[in-house]
Amino acid sequence: MSKASFTSRRAPVHHYVLAFILGAILTIAVSVLVGASNPGDFWLAAGIGALCAAYPAMSLGAKVFVSNHTVARDAHGEQSVELQWMRQAGAGAFLDILVAVLVAVLVLVIGRFTVDALPVLLGLIGLSAVDAGVRYLVIRYRDLK
């Protein structure tokens, strides 16, 4: 499996500043978008949007500006069988989700049903995660048994 390990090295200070600025810009952009989508309660929606976006936005900033200096890549990570299992599981799960969504759309269109988007989207996230995980375990079991 591809691995990375943190080192004791530090990036130049201005890289941390740039990472924070990028993270802050992305967080503000997302919070404004979320707030604008809910004009009746702009600040509440914007605050929730900022809370949700802050961690991934700051992580992205660190990935872009800091991690090259502080994270050591595993030289042989690409050569491990786990990466192949992961790719197979991911590709299979993607096809499963695609088929599931197509079937669900057909059922909804033909049956003229209406459903809320939120539980469907949450279900899709859960299904894709479980699908990929189960596929990975099955592929691993078959290769190692």
Next chain:
Amino acid sequence: MKNNLAERRAGRNWTQADLAAALGVSRQTVISIEREKFDPSLPLAFLIARTFDCAIEDIFVAE
């Protein structure tokens, strides 16, 4: 791809974990190569050959 990695490893009294550590890959990777479920990348094949002091074609044979 067929290979005689298991025989060569046993000839040195190495465990799969020993070989995995020498190659810098996981033990599962070594198991999968020995069972011919996984073809190693070219750099890994060179590394395996270098580890056993032989040529790649001495270990791996195309089916």
